[in-house]
Amino acid sequence: MFGISPMQLIIILVIVVLLFGTKKLRNMGGDLGSAVKGFKKAVSDDDKDADFKADDKVEDNSKNNEQTVQQNVKSESDTKTKSE
Template sequence: MGFGGISIWQLVIVLGIVVLLFGTKKLRNLGGDLGSAVKGFKKAMTDDEQKEASEAQENKKLTADDAAFTKQDESADAAKEKAKVDSEK
């Protein structure tokens, strides 16, 4: 017994008929096209993952820069308040 009740001999016969109908050259081209499609799909998936990782890293950097800028603003505001309080005395 093979796959789902199909024996090895039945698979060999089907393969032989496919080769006779399409020829080895056309099957080779079909296999190459299928391989190229899979390779392109994998490359696209890898590129997307790399793009997402670089965007996440960029966002993390921007968030850190924003935090530093906000801290500088708060320091400047505190200095202005202190100067204002000192001038009122």
């Protein structure tokens, strides 16, 4: 594992615990977990917002298409009426 033996990892872990203490390490772990959770929530909320906006655009386009078709039908009927 990158040239680091398990014994070296244990020594590094002991030094970190001695420097920071277990309480500080627990707090740092909790803070890191909260940060990751918040990041995941923000990403999922952003995806939901993007999907919602896309759905709104599709609905708006459908309504616009229906209005355009109705206007075209009305124009054609008006044109036929005038030509008769």
